[in-house]
Amino acid sequence: GAVVSQHPSRVICKSGTSVKIECRSLDFQATTMFWYRQFPKQSLMLMATSNEGSKATYEQGVEKDKFLINHASLTLSTLTVTSAHPEDSSFYICSARSTPEYTEAFFGQGTRLTVV
Amino acid sequence: AQSVSQHNHHVILSEAASLELGCNYSYGGTVNLFWYVQYPGQHLQLLLKYFSGDPLVKGIKGFEAEFIKSKFSFNLRKPSVQWSDTAEYFCAVIHTGRRALTFGSGTRLQVQP
Numbered sequence: 326g327a328v329v330s331q332h333p334s335r336v337i338c339k340s341g342t343s344v345k346i347e348c349r350s351l352d353f354q355a356t357t358m359f360w361y362r363q364f365p366k367q368s369l370m371l372m373a374t375s376n377e378g379s380k381a382t383y384e385q386g387v388e389k390d391k392f393l394i395n396h397a398s399l400t401l402s403t404l405t406v407t408s409a410h411p412e413d414s415s416f417y418i419c420s421a422r423s424t425p426e427y428t429e430a431f432f433g434q435g436t437r438l439t440v441v
Numbered sequence: 442a443q444s445v446s447q448h449n450h451h452v453i454l455s456e457a458a459s460l461e462l463g464c465n466y467s468y469g470g471t472v473n474l475f476w477y478v479q480y481p482g483q484h485l486q487l488l489l490k491y492f493s494g495d496p497l498v499k500g501i502k503g504f505e506a507e508f509i510k511s512k513f514s515f516n517l518r519k520p521s522v523q524w525s526d527t528a529e530y531f532c533a534v535i536h537t538g539r540r541a542l543t544f545g546s547g548t549r550l551q552v553q554p
Contacts, residue, residue, distance in 0.1 A: 434484040
């Protein structure tokens, strides 16, 4: 299957700083990318959906000014957690899909964010 | 809003035992259904998917799932599990008009040798 690479896999940052997570589709062009958040022993919760070159669509309850998403190219999307706080500590997973009609999505390995 | 329910949160089996993990969804229209597996320390991988046609779907590693429309279910099965099947299993649904997958809460499968 297609490969989605997410970086970094783990990051620890101080409260109040910003953290950027990258998601790359290595062998296909991702017209749509998704960002999920996973709490311990819970499911993946969709945060936002982004299409290349356009603004992301955020799910209800997700602060778009806090979780900045950029999908500047067909192979790269970034999630920036701004002014991070301990409650932002979580596992963030990106997913990418090649066409709007093709519904199978491929997942990155996730990023464990710890805010201290 | 659509939702996905996985009834078994933690399942412990011995090797060679049969497996069935339940998955029910709430959306009444046309859906596409998926089972993903997450091995320890690894990313989500697709086990199998149902878009249309034969409701009995065969996936990788001996897994299969049956789509029963009248029951809004898509249960995952394997006749004989192996220790290497120890992982977290997620059922997911997508329907037309919604671009992203909706996941169930996951089932942790532990297979004892």
